[in-house]
Amino acid sequence: MMKKRQIVALLLLVALAATPLFDPGKYALHLMVMALLWSYIYTSWSIMGRLGLVSFGHGAFLGIGAYTVVMLWNLAGISPWLGALVAVAITLVVAVLIGLPCFRFKIVGHYFALVTLALSEVTRLIIVGLRDSTGGSLGLTPKPALTDGATSSLWAMQFSDKAVWFYIVLLCWLAALWIWHRVDRSMNRLALEAISEEEDAAASIGVNVTRAKLTVTLLSAVMTCIGGVLYAQYQLYINPETVSGIGISLQMVFGVIAGGLFVMLGPTVGAVFLLLLSESLRVLIGNKVLGVDITIYGLLLVLFIIYMPKGIVGTLLQRLDQRGSAR
Amino acid sequence: MNSTAPPMLTLAGLSAGYGSFQVLFGVSMEVRAGESVAVIGPNGAGKTTLLRAISKLIQPTAGQLSMEGQRYEALPAHQVISRGIAQVPEGRRLFPRLTVEDNLRMGAFLPAARPHFAQRLERVYSLFPRMKERRLQMAGTLSGGEQQMCAIGRALMSGPKLLLLDEPSAGLAPVVVQSIFDVVRKMGAEGYTVLIVEQNIRQVLKVVDRAYLLETGRIHASGSAAELLANDAVRRAYLGV
Amino acid sequence: MGQIFDVYFLEAVLNGLLLGGLFALLSLGLNLIFGVIDVVWICYAELIMVGMYAIWWMHTQQGLPLWVAMPAGIAFVGAVGAGLHQFVIRPVLAAEPINQLLVTGGVLFLLQALATVAFGVEFQNLGVRLPGVVVGEMSFSGSRLVAFATAMAAIAAAYLFLNRSYLGTAIRAISQDRAIMPLMGVDPARIYLLTSAIGGALAGLAACLLVLQYDVHPAIGLSFGPLTFLICVMGGLGNLIGGFAAAFVFAQFISVGGFFLQLEWGYVLAFGFFIATMFWKPEGLFSKRRKA
Numbered sequence: 001m002m003k004k005r006q007i008v009a010l011l012l013l014v015a016l017a018a019t020p021l022f023d024p025g026k027y028a029l030h031l032m033v034m035a036l037l038w039s040y041i042y043t044s045w046s047i048m049g050r051l052g053l054v055s056f057g058h059g060a061f062l063g064i065g066a067y068t069v070v071m072l073w074n075l076a077g078i079s080p081w082l083g084a085l086v087a088v089a090i091t092l093v094v095a096v097l098i099g100l101p102c103f104r105f106k107i108v109g110h111y112f113a114l115v116t117l118a119l120s121e122v123t124r125l126i127i128v129g130l131r132d133s134t135g136g137s138l139g140l141t142p143k144p145a146l147t148d149g150a151t152s153s154l155w156a157m158q159f160s161d162k163a164v165w166f167y168i169v170l171l172c173w174l175a176a177l178w179i180w181h182r183v184d185r186s187m188n189r190l191a192l193e194a195i196s197e198e199e200d201a202a203a204s205i206g207v208n209v210t211r212a213k214l215t216v217t218l219l220s221a222v223m224t225c226i227g228g229v230l231y232a233q234y235q236l237y238i239n240p241e242t243v244s245g246i247g248i249s250l251q252m253v254f255g256v257i258a259g260g261l262f263v264m265l266g267p268t269v270g271a272v273f274l275l276l277l278s279e280s281l282r283v284l285i286g287n288k289v290l291g292v293d294i295t296i297y298g299l300l301l302v303l304f305i306i307y308m309p310k311g312i313v314g315t316l317l318q319r320l321d322q323r324g325s326a327r
Numbered sequence: 328m329n330s331t332a333p334p335m336l337t338l339a340g341l342s343a344g345y346g347s348f349q350v351l352f353g354v355s356m357e358v359r360a361g362e363s364v365a366v367i368g369p370n371g372a373g374k375t376t377l378l379r380a381i382s383k384l385i386q387p388t389a390g391q392l393s394m395e396g397q398r399y400e401a402l403p404a405h406q407v408i409s410r411g412i413a414q415v416p417e418g419r420r421l422f423p424r425l426t427v428e429d430n431l432r433m434g435a436f437l438p439a440a441r442p443h444f445a446q447r448l449e450r451v452y453s454l455f456p457r458m459k460e461r462r463l464q465m466a467g468t469l470s471g472g473e474q475q476m477c478a479i480g481r482a483l484m485s486g487p488k489l490l491l492l493d494e495p496s497a498g499l500a501p502v503v504v505q506s507i508f509d510v511v512r513k514m515g516a517e518g519y520t521v522l523i524v525e526q527n528i529r530q531v532l533k534v535v536d537r538a539y540l541l542e543t544g545r546i547h548a549s550g551s552a553a554e555l556l557a558n559d560a561v562r563r564a565y566l567g568v
Numbered sequence: 569m570g571q572i573f574d575v576y577f578l579e580a581v582l583n584g585l586l587l588g589g590l591f592a593l594l595s596l597g598l599n600l601i602f603g604v605i606d607v608v609w610i611c612y613a614e615l616i617m618v619g620m621y622a623i624w625w626m627h628t629q630q631g632l633p634l635w636v637a638m639p640a641g642i643a644f645v646g647a648v649g650a651g652l653h654q655f656v657i658r659p660v661l662a663a664e665p666i667n668q669l670l671v672t673g674g675v676l677f678l679l680q681a682l683a684t685v686a687f688g689v690e691f692q693n694l695g696v697r698l699p700g701v702v703v704g705e706m707s708f709s710g711s712r713l714v715a716f717a718t719a720m721a722a723i724a725a726a727y728l729f730l731n732r733s734y735l736g737t738a739i740r741a742i743s744q745d746r747a748i749m750p751l752m753g754v755d756p757a758r759i760y761l762l763t764s765a766i767g768g769a770l771a772g773l774a775a776c777l778l779v780l781q782y783d784v785h786p787a788i789g790l791s792f793g794p795l796t797f798l799i800c801v802m803g804g805l806g807n808l809i810g811g812f813a814a815a816f817v818f819a820q821f822i823s824v825g826g827f828f829l830q831l832e833w834g835y836v837l838a839f840g841f842f843i844a845t846m847f848w849k850p851e852g853l854f855s856k857r858r859k860a
Contacts, residue, residue, distance in 0.1 A: 253670060298676075436738060
């Protein structure tokens with residue numbers, strides 16, 4: 001017998017999944033795809049983030065995913081499905097190179113944040129440096145595969161029907177939530193193990209912890225990389241600033257913090273919040289004066305951190321808690 | 328000791344604590360100019376809290392603090408030293424990665440003390456010759472006794488009127504403890520006004536003029552050092568008699 | 569051919585030395601702030617960008633001579649640094665380190681955006697040409713030489729200040745035991761504010777030196793910000809001496825790497841070197857104690 005909460009959640013999920021069937025229009029559907037995609041990406045980041053492994057460089061993995069598939073497709077005709085495998089392999093190597101020294105020697109906190117920040121910038125520099133193949137700052141577009149009125153090409157991973165993308169990212173988002181849940185459970189188990197096996201040699205505990213941290217890091221990096229692949233294939237245009245570099249990396253962290261770092265749906269709330277924020281800023285202020293929208297964005301970021309550090313969900317939960325205990 | 332000397336430090340009904348945890352309950356006491364006074368008592372009596380309140384490191388919740396007749400409960404912590412009150416905190420609290428001389432320099436940070444830096448530095452070095460030997464050594468590498476001397480020297484660099492000492496003998500070997508108390512006696516002889524908080528009751532009562540007994544945040548006895556040494560309650564509880 | 573190769577290689581090495589001086593100045597400010605206040609200003613390079621714009625604006629738009637605009641620029645960024653601490657850092661001093669990092673990240677966005685709104689995205693040049701110096705077959709840019717000399721002088725001045733003055737000693741002391749500072753008459757909040765102003769002023773000085781050599785645009789901070797972070801991490805965060813040494817090591821990689829390859833690859837090479845050292849000595853090449 002399912003709990004009331006679970007039934008409600010299931011109903012909401014079904015309603016969400018059914019949305020494209022009611023023809024909400026291209027723009028609304030686009031927003032929903034973006035919301036789900038960024039929710040997926042933010043959730044991928046938060047798997048690491050909530051364990052104290054705060055990476056300011058996930059833009060690197062996003063960029064590796066996006067650029068690898070597009071470049072392999074454009075330059076060698078390799079299907080993005082295979083390209084994604086290559087991207088994942090590269091991501092694993094990079095993540096190990098960064099993660100292993102940090103975790104083996106317990107280097108976390110500021111050091112880890114700064115190293116990962118530099119990583120995302122170096123990735124951006126490499127993308128720009130390879131401008132002959134990547135198009136540099138001008139960006140890159142995958143060669144169109146939808147000729148002669150075709151609406152979808154599985155081989156090229158290009159689908160013109162946004163509803164198809166909707167279901168793809170919906171599944172990915174659900175998968176990310178499930179992974180978040182599993183990591184959460186196994187982390188609890190690991191913590192319990194660590195407590196109960198106090199008498200064991202410290203070394204064995206140390207090895208476990210390092211391996212667990214590295215595993216979570218690789219998982220998070222690979223998931224983000226796949227997010228980059230999806231982004232590239234959906235938007236059909238990428239440039240170094242949007243998929244790599246400090247900007248997007250910071251945005252990811254902010255999104256998760258804004259939503260709530262320690263709650264499963266926190267990153268999702270954060271992604272939706274940021275999306276609505278940037279869309280409404282763009283609509284309201286737009287391009288009249290260049291940069292005003294980002295000014296407000298940055299200002300809000302600062303104010304948010306100062307006055308709502310627990311994020312939207314965290315603060316909400318806190319208020320509900322207080323109200324409950326006050327009764 | 329001149330019992331008609333004006334009071335230098337006066338506490339009236341002082342209460343203080345940490346958040347909801349009250350430690351001192353209406354403590355009243357005074358220290359006269361030129362006196363050496365001890366506050367003795369067991370662990371957890373509130374002795375360190377008392378000194379922190381006097382230095383305004385914590386804000387009293389009730390009561391009055393006066394120095395040379397002037398109230399100062401509202402004074403911010405970093406201005407207390409300008410009233411002439413210097414503290415040698417519990418555990419020495421030297422800056423471990425500064426040299427001995429830099430630690431002493433920090434003691435003279437007060438603008439009024441800076442012109443006298445060289446002169447007072449020489450005085451401290453003559454008082455503690457070992458400090459002069461080790462002046463360029465990192466303070467964290469000194470032995471416990473040396474650190475205590477350096478900490479006392481640091482407090483003296485500001486040319487204080489009132490010297491507060493928080494358990495200077497704690498954690499030190501008996502031989503070293505002796506030399507520390509010799510220093511305290513010397514301070515008194517040179518005319519410094521001293522308020523010393525101690526667990527080592529037998530030793531401290533030998534070097535001070537008067538003492539207060541602080542138990543669970545309240546003064547339970549006071550008098551000359553000799554009187555307290557003869558006090559039955561003190562003897563039974565703390566001197567193992 | 570071999571002889572010419574050597575000469576130009578030597579020129580690259582020497583240019584690396586000059587660059588190292590500049591990097592050393594950059595890392596000094598960041599390390600000072602972290603060493604004292606335990607906060608990393610992710611927006612440090614953006615403070616420099618703001619300083620560059622201020623100097624450019626005063627000189628080219630307001631006609632002020634450089635000997636007025638530059639000191640004013642230094643003072644301005646010093647004030648920005650103090651303001652950053654007072655209004656943005658102080659509220660989050662007790663919060664999680666990630667929040668402290670994020671809030672300066674927000675300021676990074678904010679400063680870039682404000683610069684864009686005020687001046688657009690075009691590259692702006694100060695329009696000042698300093699005469700170069702030619703030694704044999706090697707030529708060195710005048711502005712680079714000036715930058716090196718000034719940076720070295722500033723670092724020496726900072727060293728003297730920190731080691732010989734009361735305020736400097738207090739700045740060194742506060743990170744070792746903040747709680748007892750009031751006992752010596754030091755108000756910790758004021759020391760933090762002063763340190764932040766000094767960090768800002770150092771950024772302002774860096775701005776003076778950089779604006780002589782490079783065009784300014786809102787995103788220029790990204791060119792040397794992450795690099796400064798890497799230098800500080802490699803030298804040991806908060807370790808002033810370590811950062812100094814690491815700055816020169818990094819500069820050699822960039823200069824010599826850029827000599828053999830394109831400039832971007834010099835950066836990538838430096839990063840690769842950095843990762844390699846992380847495997848060898850993760851707490852920083854020159855760090856003695858602290859890790860994270």
